[in-house]
Amino acid sequence: MTQPNDLLPEGLEDRLPLEAARITAMMRACLDVLDAHGYDRVRPPLLEFEASLAGRMAGAVAGEARAMFRFVDPASLRTLALRSDMTPQVGRIAATSLKTAARPLRLAYCGDTVVIKASQLDPARERLQLGAELIGSDSVAAASEAVMLAVDALTAAGLTGISVDFTLPDLVDTLSAKAFPLSDGQIEAVRRELDTKDAGGLKAAGGAAYLPLLYATGPFETALAALRDVDAGGALKSRLDGLEAIAAHIGDAARITLDPTERHGFEYQSWFGFTLYAEGLRRAAGRGGTYRIAGSDEAATGFTLYLDRLADAAPQPEAARTCYLPLGHDRAAAAKLRAEGWRTRAQLAEGEDAPALRCGYILTATGPVELEQP
Amino acid sequence: MTQPNDLLPEGLEDRLPLEAARITAMMRACLDVLDAHGYDRVRPPLLEFEASLAGRMAGAVAGEARAMFRFVDPASLRTLALRSDMTPQVGRIAATSLKTAARPLRLAYCGDTVVIKASQLDPARERLQLGAELIGSDSVAAASEAVMLAVDALTAAGLTGISVDFTLPDLVDTLSAKAFPLSDGQIEAVRRELDTKDAGGLKAAGGAAYLPLLYATGPFETALAALRDVDAGGALKSRLDGLEAIAAHIGDAARITLDPTERHGFEYQSWFGFTLYAEGLRRAAGRGGTYRIAGSDEAATGFTLYLDRLADAAPQPEAARTCYLPLGHDRAAAAKLRAEGWRTRAQLAEGEDAPALRCGYILTATGPVELEQP
Structure with a gap:
């Protein structure tokens, strides 16, 4: 539990001993899992040139780059930004200092991030971000490793009842290019109606062919079967085979669901995205997927957990005598x-x-x- | 070794895998030492209201409060500051959320801090600060614990050749009030000449009586004896007995020196200050001392290490197969x-x-x- 404190700005909190101990224990457990799987930790700085950081977020969630605190650096007279996400920093390191390192390159990170504005769903403005990036691959094998690693990390952190929701971020692009053609003007409208899961709106937007997608959702096996039925032409076949392989790799380690049209927060991802949930958490425990690194355009797969938001559901480490x-x-x-x-x-x-x-x-x-x- | 990188602002650096591994290993080792001695970790936020943070640094090093990045918070329309030091945050927690916790209260912390302007001696603007604060006491026993804990933490981090330089931050105040009177106008001039160790300037400033202090410096035993000679009137007796007790408590764990007039960076401290050194480091490894918490005026004793600046001298953790x-x-x-x-x-x-x-x-x-x- 965090302590409300009038002395601190909205969305910023002290973590007192009991909660801090849970966070520290989770962080160590997760970092140990990433390390054991060959992920090397890097530590990028809290601040960067705003232009550089925002540029590497170009493909990211709309508004994410706008979400950073900015200020002028008296040393360079350029604008600096306080990071709101460490993923673009890891992409920069992979594309510069570690450009010549052999691929696939496995990097881990953990650090504080700050957004300028909280969302209604999540009042926190500071978040302790921990994650892993597998750079040089966005294959089914890479995605399988990333999902399994995220589940292992949450398990090591003491969370239970873990479930993973798969999605296909470029679903509409893929289908509209092949099976169910849409005009350029229709694509955005169809995406929007799928996001809100509005059947009437979808039909009105000219996306009647996409209606069955709204029902191909839920427990993985049945949702996948429904999606295969929709995909009579086979436009999605390689993606659906991929999902099946990832789910097989996870096995019983987590419950798996599928929500193929879920797109919120996955705009920058390529064929595969996933959201993690755990018992006792009101919000997602983390998310990840396949993407291309902005700037270098290298394929990559990764995931992010926000440790301080998991602290309420994590067990209290046993206190030493x-x-x-x-x-x-x-x-x-x-x-x-x-x-x-x-x-x-x-x-x-x-x-x-x-x-x-x-x-x-x-x-x-x-x-x-x-x-x-x- | 850090990598120079034109992509990053002056004084901000990526820590690549080898260096990041050293920093992580040092951090865990130090935090484990603090935890074993009963210090509970707290995690204050990166940002606070500027007025609140600067107010709690009121007694601190001149210029320290000016050293923070500041910006307007769109949520509160108030000025926020990015912390340059975590000590005032720990003092705030002790005075608010943990006001009713039993004393002495032992708190530990570790996190990133940023200063707006690097110094000539230290080009880094981001520093990973780790420390411990013993709140509710500034006694000889508290100071002994703080120095020993700092030495134990540096030893656990793998540093060798550790030495501790003691100082008496309020030396001139004490002597001028009793043994060697100075006018209000003279006190600041005498302090300044002692800082620069300028014998001629000291005489010119009316501080001839303070001249022997310049020579009561060096290895602890001899410097202490010289200082006892200066202190014929006994104005410093309780302080010198205190230093002797602290040194006895440290024993062979570190080499001890005394520089009674060293004041730089200790302006906010009360009777005792110390600076830590280790083999292979060009700069100090850390510092600490006794002080009163700004705002609550509670007695406290603590120390700070800047882990990323120790990384060059720390051993590389053995890589797992x-x-x-x-x-x-x-x-x-x-x-x-x-x-x-x-x-x-x-x-x-x-x-x-x-x-x-x-x-x-x-x-x-x-x-x-x-x-x-x-």
């Missing part, structure tokens, strides 16, 4: 306790209240002795 | 390797070059087999 060290205690004995995993708090002055300092034990000549709790 | 997982590999065997501490990188497509992907082993039916390196 805490031993109070009275004045004049045996320092070697205290060091030994810490080496064994205890926490210690040393007495500084007479009159302290060890239980109030959350110490369950006190160090004596014969070792730690449990304190009576008040 | 990395095993290449060919297409169609046994996934359970791969998971077992990871559980045993291996890293794995999975093949995504034909034609990949496992050694170029920095894999020293390949998974076969009989387990990992070492690959010939090119």
